Amino acid sequence: VYADNPAKLEQYMLYPSSSPNTTVNIIFTLAGEAVRNATVLLSNTSLAARNTNDSGQVSFESVNMPELLNITLTTTDGENYEFNDQSIVSGTTNDLEIPLG
Secondary structure, rough: OOOOHHHHHHHHHOOOOOOOOEEEEEEEEEOOOOOOOOOOEEEOOOEEEEOOOOOEEOOOOOOOOOOEEEEEEEEOOEEEEEEEEEEEEOOEEEEEEEEOO
């Protein structure tokens, strides 16, 4: 019925096309060393917090990732670091390296 109107056709599709998946890989270092077992939260998303691995890396995936991330890192010593407005590109894999000091 709406062959000439792509917006209307999309509105009435049974399975609308979804947004592309966005992956964010973040590596945290302190004085050149990996920050291990730290808790990382993307505070402006609904994703659960995750811990960095032995390489200081943590990964997040979502179809609803904002283009500016607010990242909170809590070390095993209880120190908090905030990195606001970290720019990423939606629909791709993004690799961020964040030094703490």
